[in-house]
Amino acid sequence: MAGERVNRQLVLRRRPRGMLTTEDVELVEGPVPECGDGQVLVRQVYLQMDAAVRSWLDEGHGYLPAVEIGEPVRSGGMGRVIESRHPDIPVGAWCAAGLPGWQDHVAVDGDSPIVNHFPADWDALFQLAVISSPAATAYFGLTDVGELSAGDSVLISAAGGSTGAVAVQVARNLGASVVGIAGTDEKCRWVESLGAEACVNRRTEDLAARLRELRPQGFDVYFDSVGGEVLDIALRRLAPGARVVIVGAISMYNASGRPPGPSNYLNLINTQAKMVGFQGLSYVDRYPEAWDLMWRWKAEGKMEYKADVARGFESCVDQLNSLFTGANTGKALVQLIDDPGPGPY
Incomplete structure (x- = not known):
């Protein structure tokens, strides 16, 4: 070299x-x-x-x-x-x-x-796969922005990706019940192995019907990295006072032109819910708080990647x-x- x-x-x-x-x-x-x-x-x-x-x-x-x-x-x-x-x-x-x-x-x-x-x-791979951007985005997005409490019901899109998988485990470790959304059966099996009660394959299942079946009372927190149709469906499944945390819009990054807005946003009024955009970079001075917790959970066998x-x-x-x-x-x-x-x- x-x-x-x-x-x-x-x-x-x-x-x-x-x-x-x-x-x-x-x-x-x-x-x-x-x-x-x-x-x-x-x-x-x-x-x-x-x-x-x-x-x-x-x-x-x-x-x-x-x-x-x-x-x-x-x-x-x-x-x-x-x-x-x-x-x-x-x-x-x-x-x-x-x-x-x-x-x-x-x-x-x-x-x-x-x-x-x-x-x-x-451990460079754990640093990259969990600590780098996923830890701060998942932890602060759920706890500070999503106001997560033990017993909450949490829905997480792109749950088989790096940030989504960390978010599943953060929510589980903090006492919430979790439903994931992913795009393949293989990813769904992995998400469920991380502690999600269920994971819905959005490509092969009726997402709206499955979410209604899994949580007829709605979700307290929706952690979204996808946007588009998935976000629109999730907005119909909000519990009263729900918190929607927007950390990405992966379905739109390659779109040409301006994508249509969600048609179900009025449900935010009906449920008195809130929807907030979030960037992990805004928490740079608090990163060690999230990092230390991820390393502790790794040592306890509670954080996989x-x-x-x-x-x-x-x-x-x-x-x-x-x-x-x-x-x-x-x-x-x-x-x-x-x-x-x-x-x-």
Whole structure:
């Protein structure tokens, strides 16, 4: 690794229409960035595939600016510190370098609140699959925004994905009963193994009828990552005073034009429910609260995960699209290189 002098980047070539294609991106090579004072140079091992990655490729205003043409596709990642000019971060440590994007190397400020380093023997896959974005989104989305209480009935869409699976276990561990929604029988079996009372296959079952059968009194909390028709059906199954937590809209990220609004939103009035949009990034100063709990539950055998790992830059487009086709289960990742270990490099 010491001889590497090239930084490969998979950059945005044009704005995608619908799902990302290989024609929308281009693999380019440039110099490895210099490591400045207070910085660390990270050789990325894993890239995170999250639905938000697709939303950042479109023009327009969002909670983060759009990726510019010629820039690396933005995403989370994790790798080894191969050079350090920060007094508290040693070479060989694992480092989650914020949103470094689809590239081999990144130099980052070691004191940034979104840069986190970990010991050389850290469980990197648990960090990526549970701790990274899923932990804060699921935990604070359910507890702070969803006002979850023991005994609540919780409905979770995309329950077989990374955030949904963590949300299922958070709700279960905090004393709620859980029903999941997923897109395959295999995912539903996994969701039920995580503690959900039931999981409905939205592609093969009558979702509205099954939710009515499972919870005739309605759900106290709906944790939604899907939007669209699934959200509209869920809005008909709200208990009085229910809380709807919107953390994503995976059904709409590849849509052309403006999608139709939910037709059942008036049920928010009938049930005196509320619907709130939520971003995990707004809780960055409280991340350790969620992280510590996830690690404790892991030690107690109460937090499981699956990692769907593909290899190489050539897998990035298909692996991202697997989030929208339903081909992945758990956390979708791309591994760029074998873990080089703690060094020396």
